[in-house]
Amino acid sequence: MMLFYAQPYTISVEGFYFQTIDQYREKIATLTDSFGQPVEEVELQVIEGGQIDLELFEAWQPGQAGIAAFIEAVDDWSYEDKRDAILAIRLGGYPPAAVIDAPGRIDLTVYHTATLTDLAEEFVDEGLFGEIPERLAPYLDFERIARDLHHDGFVEAIVAGERLIVRFD
Known part of the structure; x- marks a missing residue:
């Protein structure tokens, strides 16, 4: 299982660690700045994970909008699906969105x-x-x-x- 860190762009706010999309959603919903305003934008970083998962994150660069699909892919895809997605994004010119629904079908x-x-x-x-x-x-x-x-x-x-x-x- 991967460990992520959500680093707010607001420097006065401390980020949080998460492993699942539920943890992410729970913590981001309660994140506020010093004025009590919700913090909506964070940079996602990988702290720990297997080599293939780290390379998939680097290639995919899921961001906040894609983190749920990314976590699901890490949990569900085979090693070969992850490898092929990395190759498709890095070398094949595939946009990350094109590989999300295509595990095992990259040509x-x-x-x-x-x-x-x-x-x-x-x-x-x-x-x-x-x-x-x-x-x-x-x-x-x-x-x-x-x-x-x-x-x-x-x-x-x-x-x-x-x-x-x-x-x-």
């Missing part, structure tokens, strides 16, 4: 390979470029194949410490 392919050169070698080994005669195999330029893969939309990424290759379909 991308993820390869668990460290570099494009490694992926090029895997593709050759798997026969994606056809049958390569053994006597020609040592002459293959995997760096050039990797550059071609990059031009075809394959991108290197790191999510939660894991090196990946991603291609949006």
